[in-house]
Amino acid sequence: MLNDRKRKILQIIIEDYIETAEPVGSRTIARKHNLGLSPATIRNEMSDLELLGYLEQPHTSAGRVPSAQAYRLYVDSMVDSMKEEPGVLTENDMALINSWYKERIRNMDDIFKSTAKILSRMTQNVSLVLANKKSTARFKYLKFLPLSDTQAIMCIVTDDGAMDNGLIDIPAGMSSAELDYLSGKMSNLLEGRRLTEITGDLLQEVYSAVSEDEVMLASLKKAISNIAAKNSEQKVFLGGAKQLLNQPEFQDVSRVKNLLGILEEEKVVKDILNAGDGSGLKVTIGSENKFTGIKDCSMVQATYRLNGQIVGTMAVLGPTRMEYRKVIAVMNYLHKYLETILKDPK
Missing domain, CATH: 1.10.10.10 (Winged helix-like DNA-binding domain superfamily/Winged helix DNA-binding domain)
Incomplete structure (x- = not known):
């Protein structure tokens, strides 16, 4: 002791x-x-x-x-003290974060992209944000845009403002009015459901209530299934990779190249962020990191939730000589801010 x-x-x-x-x-x-x-x-x-x-x-x-041992003692003591007296950002810092989101949010992707950018700007380190899009995207409505006598483009809009599309087959000679009627009826029956909940059986039940064309039904099932799969993928957003060049520890070009190479591999970044246990704030220092390429770095990582579900993970990656108190205070503030805007991204 x-x-x-x-x-x-x-x-x-x-x-x-x-x-x-x-x-x-x-x-x-x-x-x-x-x-x-x-x-x-x-x-x-x-x-x-x-x-x-x-x-x-x-x-x-x-x-x-x-040493890494010293940073561990320092961080553990700091985290314990911040439970009693959470780190508070300056009014200027909070105003910057608030205005940053208000100026840039148009859909769910903008929320995650903005989080990565402002997190790196505030901490002067690399930021990583992993979004579990399937936790939030809900069907809002769809539209059919005629492409030819036998094909149309199906556009699906979700409640976060995002839009996806797919090519479908339609009965020969089907009019625009009939397509609009069909899209309106299906939109009313599917509105509010998560994209991953729109299974083939549900789609058949909904579609059969307004049409009997089996070719179009099969095409719709495939297109919606592809869109749902796309929207259920985890997505990575990075910010501030250039910040590494401002750190004395990364003046060695080969060291920077190695780290940037890791950050360019989306699967590796996902593995790094998924390695946490999802239990809140976690700080790993030096060799505590399981991945070889970041064993001389520190990472502060936190999960954020919506209605009890993990919506994503955000992290700051930088030298072990990281300004931990500022990083943790920023992440705590962003965590609370995200809880608010994820409930109503508009």
Whole structure:
């Protein structure tokens, strides 16, 4: 166990290093912080912290930097304290987030895309957002647009403002008025259902109430099934990949290329975000990350829900020298904000 003095010195070193990205020395601590301790005393405490595995000495520098073990202690202590006193963003930060969403949201994809962008902008790190679209998309209405005597384009609009389409076969000579009548009747019967709930049996029951053409029915089943499958896929949104270049830790071009290569692989990003247990906020530091390419990074990850269902996951990926307090405060605020706008994306 660390005594109070060692804890205080370790906290100072971590926070100074997060701010400056420069190794921290005993003279710097004595000069900047009123601890009532001499540089020699601080240096002895730092030596003990190094022996205990909390500090490391980079190259021949006289200063020290925090280890992954130190960041873990720091983050765990911070998370516990934030349960009592949650981190609060400035009014300017909250106003920026609010205006960012209001200016950009037109449909559900815009919500997730905006979340990725504002999260990276606020934290100065890479953001990753995984959307479970199937949790929210509900059928609103459909329209048929005649393409030829035997084919039409079916357009389906969902309650989040998104639109999908598919090509269907229609009875030869079917008029636009008949197509409009059919689309109106089907829309009334299907409105409010999740796309994944519109099964072949349900579609046959609804369709049979207004038409008896088996060729068109089979074509409708296939088209709607394809659209439902497309809308049930998880979708990844990234933000701030260029932010990596601003971090001293990523001045090594090969290191940046490796990380950017991982971020370009959508399946890998999905695996990374799905590796969490969905139980709320989670911080993984350095080698705690299961994926080789990010073992020298930290990731703060959180799931967000709507009506008890996981709608998606958002995460911030960056160097272990991450401004954890700011990142966690931003994610907590976004979590509450998303709960509101996901209920009514309009």
